[in-house]
Amino acid sequence: MTPVQTPPDLRALTTLRFLAALWVVLYTAWPHLDVGFVPVAVSKGYLGVETFFILSGFILSHVYLEAAGEKRFGYGGFLWARLARVYPLHLVTLFGMIGLGLAAGVAGLSIDASLTDWRALPANLTLTHAWGLAPSSAFNHPSWSISAEWAAYLSFPAFAFVAWRLRDRPVLATVLAAAFALGLYAAFEPLAGYSLTEATFRWGALRIVPCFALGCALYLVHRRGGIPYAGPVALVSGLAVLVSASLGLWDAVTVLAAGGLILGLGSLDNARAGVLGSKAGVYLGEISYSIYMVCAPVLLLTTNVAARLTGADDKRFHIIVWLALVAAIPVAAMITYHLVERPARKALRGFADRRMARVAAAKARTDSPERVLQPSETIV
Numbered sequence: 001m002t003p004v005q006t007p008p009d010l011r012a013l014t015t016l017r018f019l020a021a022l023w024v025v026l027y028t029a030w031p032h033l034d035v036g037f038v039p040v041a042v043s044k045g046y047l048g049v050e051t052f053f054i055l056s057g058f059i060l061s062h063v064y065l066e067a068a069g070e071k072r073f074g075y076g077g078f079l080w081a082r083l084a085r086v087y088p089l090h091l092v093t094l095f096g097m098i099g100l101g102l103a104a105g106v107a108g109l110s111i112d113a114s115l116t117d118w119r120a121l122p123a124n125l126t127l128t129h130a131w132g133l134a135p136s137s138a139f140n141h142p143s144w145s146i147s148a149e150w151a152a153y154l155s156f157p158a159f160a161f162v163a164w165r166l167r168d169r170p171v172l173a174t175v176l177a178a179a180f181a182l183g184l185y186a187a188f189e190p191l192a193g194y195s196l197t198e199a200t201f202r203w204g205a206l207r208i209v210p211c212f213a214l215g216c217a218l219y220l221v222h223r224r225g226g227i228p229y230a231g232p233v234a235l236v237s238g239l240a241v242l243v244s245a246s247l248g249l250w251d252a253v254t255v256l257a258a259g260g261l262i263l264g265l266g267s268l269d270n271a272r273a274g275v276l277g278s279k280a281g282v283y284l285g286e287i288s289y290s291i292y293m294v295c296a297p298v299l300l301l302t303t304n305v306a307a308r309l310t311g312a313d314d315k316r317f318h319i320i321v322w323l324a325l326v327a328a329i330p331v332a333a334m335i336t337y338h339l340v341e342r343p344a345r346k347a348l349r350g351f352a353d354r355r356m357a358r359v360a361a362a363k364a365r366t367d368s369p370e371r372v373l374q375p376s377e378t379i380v
Contacts, residue, residue: 010062012234012265012276013055014285020055021288023048024142025295029326032303034316044245044254049145050197051258052292053208056149057215058222058262060156061163065219068157069164075157080352082153086146086289087127088344089336093140093293094124100300101139115139115300120201123147130204137201140296144200148208163216170220177217178256181210185252197251211255218263226267234264290333290341298332299325 027045030038067073101116117138123129124139130147137144152159166173184206188196192203199207227233237260244254270277302325303315310321317325 009270010059010266011270011282012268012273013059013262015273015276015278015281016262016265016285017052017055017288018281018284018291020048020051021291023051024292025326025329028142028295029299029322029329032299032315032317032325033322034312034318039246040248041242041246044248044251046198047245047251047254047258049207050211050251050255051262052145053148053152053211054215054218054255054259054262056152056208057159057212058219058266059215060153061160061216061219062222062266064156065160065163065167065216065223068160069167073157073160077352078156079153081349082150084345084348084352086149088348089290089293089341090127090140090143090146092336092340093143093297096297097140097300100297104300104304129201130207132202132205134201140293141200142292142296144204145208146293147201148204151205152208152212159213159216163220166217167220167223170217170224173217173220174214177210177214178259181214181255182252184210185250185255195251197255214255214259215262218259218266221263222266227263230264230267231272232264234261234268237261237264284330287330287333287337287341290337291330294332294336295329298329302328 023045025045026042027048030042030045064073064078098116105116115138117136120129120134120136120138123131123134124143127147127150128134130144131151163173166176185196188203188206192199196203196207196210221227237257240257241254241261244257265273265276268276275281303317306317306321306325307313307315310317
């Protein structure tokens with residue numbers, strides 16, 4: 001297989017990852033703020049995950065679709081690269097939550113008893129806890145979405161097969177993906193009793209499907225040269241996300257608006273991306289996975305400590321204390337990014353590269369016509 005060449009980066013989309021993670025953080029942390037209201041847009045913060053899912057389909061298509069369509073795609077190498085990207089930090093936060101849960105129990109701190117539901121450990125270890133294989137949302141709850149991503153990675157060849165055959169009809173592909181998402185959302189809620197966009201450990205693997213498909217389809221539009229007036233499209237789509245979330249409109253509306261935002265930003269030249277293309281914005285986007293994964297452990301630790309120090313038994317704090325708790329999340333994320341996520345990914349990918357080099361060298365020696373057979377290889 002010819003190695004996949006990484007296409008030019010889309011800096012604005014990297015920064016968008018941070019904004020999506022921030023939306024999720026606000027949604028998760030807001031209950032600890034001592035105010036008597038929750039902005040509707042904050043209550044819709046779980047839709048930041050949908051933004052990640054669309055981005056995932058878009059970016060993986062950006063990197064791998066051409067190779068998949070031209071039969072240059074190495075499935076094993078692809079899965080290893082994706083595992084190297086998500087699994088090390090997942091393991092660290094999983095065992096970190098186990099440690100915090102056990103320590104909290106010893107210290108007599110108040111925690112949810114389901115935090116250490118050991119029946120869910122095998123599914124968490126195998127990244128299948130969003131496939132209906134875990135009995136509860138134990139340990140690091142946000143990691144359900146990584147399990148859903150893993151399901152999408154495993155099935156990426158199927159998404160790529162469809163996308164490649166629609167590559168010359170990107171508008172049709174996008175319309176079909178949008179219609180599929182709308183139909184699935186409309187059918188799921190009356191059957192399950194809640195929106196698919198709120199599914200986690202039970203239906204999380206299904207939740208990613210319409211978003212991932214939409215991201216793949218939107219990439220086909222980008223592949224054909226993007227869209228004119230990318231900046232205005234991104235601005236209008238971003239406002240549509242904000243307005244639809246603030247008004248509490250059907251989640252599907254916000255999801256489609258997020259797709260428009262991703263297409264607009266993806267079609268924007270890095271030089272014209274402004275703050276979204278800045279080094280600071282890109283760096284925050286690069287640590288967004290760490291932000292997302294450490295959010296729950298950091299809040300578990302800091303809210304319990306703050307409650308002890310302030311006497312806030314309900315774990316609701318003055319805005320100054322709350323801002324300090326929230327600020328601890330990106331600080332912790334920087335640490336895990338530089339000490340866990342990036343070095344582990346580099347090491348695992350380096351291991352795969354060295355193995356491929358050894359296999360290639362061995363094959364070259366085997367194929368060489370001048371090679372002398374060793375005694376153990378004598379033909380009988």
